[in-house]
Amino acid sequence: MANPAQPYNMVLRVAAKMLIPLILMFALYVQFHGEIGPGGGFQAGVIFAAAFILYALVFGMGTARAVVPDRLLRVLTGTGVLLYTGVGLASLLAGGNFLDYSVLAAEQVEGQHLGIFLIELGVGITVASVMIIIFFAFAERGVRP
Amino acid sequence: MILLGFLTVTVLAIIQLRDLFAVVMLFGIYSFLAAALFVTLDAVDVAFTEAVVGAGIASFLMLGTLALTVRREKTRRKRTLIPLLVVGVVGATLIYGTLDMPHFSDPSAPVHLHVAPHYLESTQAEIGIPNVVTAVLASYRGYDTLGEIIVIFTAGLGVLALLGYRKQREKP
Numbered sequence: 001m002a003n004p005a006q007p008y009n010m011v012l013r014v015a016a017k018m019l020i021p022l023i024l025m026f027a028l029y030v031q032f033h034g035e036i037g038p039g040g041g042f043q044a045g046v047i048f049a050a051a052f053i054l055y056a057l058v059f060g061m062g063t064a065r066a067v068v069p070d071r072l073l074r075v076l077t078g079t080g081v082l083l084y085t086g087v088g089l090a091s092l093l094a095g096g097n098f099l100d101y102s103v104l105a106a107e108q109v110e111g112q113h114l115g116i117f118l119i120e121l122g123v124g125i126t127v128a129s130v131m132i133i134i135f136f137a138f139a140e141r142g143v144r145p
Numbered sequence: 146m147i148l149l150g151f152l153t154v155t156v157l158a159i160i161q162l163r164d165l166f167a168v169v170m171l172f173g174i175y176s177f178l179a180a181a182l183f184v185t186l187d188a189v190d191v192a193f194t195e196a197v198v199g200a201g202i203a204s205f206l207m208l209g210t211l212a213l214t215v216r217r218e219k220t221r222r223k224r225t226l227i228p229l230l231v232v233g234v235v236g237a238t239l240i241y242g243t244l245d246m247p248h249f250s251d252p253s254a255p256v257h258l259h260v261a262p263h264y265l266e267s268t269q270a271e272i273g274i275p276n277v278v279t280a281v282l283a284s285y286r287g288y289d290t291l292g293e294i295i296v297i298f299t300a301g302l303g304v305l306a307l308l309g310y311r312k313q314r315e316k317p
Contacts, residue, residue, distance in 0.1 A: 038190045126297055
């Protein structure tokens with residue numbers, strides 16, 4: 001892993017600082033634009049995780065760990081799955097079938113929009129946090145103190 | 146066709162090479178080529194996933210694995226005929242199986258006659274979003290996507306259970 005104390009990776013750090021917000025923005029765009037263009041929760045989650053991986057590579061594992069705490073990641077992993085299943089249960093309670101979003105709103109199309117938005121969000125959250133968790137697990141294991 | 150040729154060359158190179166680092170890089174190239182192939186087939190969503198997951202994250206995780214293990218593949222001197230025979234027979238059977246398949250982009254193929262026309266025709270009325278792929282993935286096939294996300298969740302749990310975080314154990 002990159003050592004943050006090394007002065008010669010200044011270019012790398014500045015470039016990463018410029019790139020990371022763009023990557024995050026692009027991830028959000030893919031997430032919320034998936035209904036119109038190509039993309040969706042899965043791709044967005046991976047891109048989102050890639051931004052954090054870049055951050056960890058350039059600024060070191062310790063800094064990256066401080067940015068995204070362990071506990072938060074673990075909670076988020078489950079949150080996505082729960083959000084997805086929650087939408088399914090909500091449609092069940094609203095009188096439809098499991099994961100039938102049409103009953104979520106007054107109109108069928110609106111309900112579908114809401115349901116797809118929520119489950120894509122769930123997919124994105126889980127994918128992003130699982131990817132970051134896996135990367136951290138591998139990277140920390142690789143560092144031999 | 147050219148892309149398929151490139152894919153074949155990449156695979157042959159992967160089989161030949163013993164340096165696993167180069168193999169990981171070639172796998173990344175393979176994924177990008179596959180993504181380009183999917184774009185030419187108008188499957189942009191699949192291409193996107195392939196590029197992001199196959200070339201991006203997968204290469205990364207493979208490199209992480211290499212850092213934990215060794216970089217060079219073990220060479221095995223003993224050659225056995227039986228594996229070659231098995232591979233040959235299975236390959237021949239698969240190719241034999243493709244002979245019965247409908248021609249590529251044949252409009253009367255079963256896959257184009259079953260539910261696909263319904264999705265294409267009624268997505269606008271039923272779901273009202275322009276991207277039919279998202280409509281199929283998220284709404285018509287919601288169960289499958291739920292299964293997928295649970296698989297990813299389980300993968301995360303598995304990695305945590307196997308590799309874990311060393312911090313807790315290392316603190317004296």
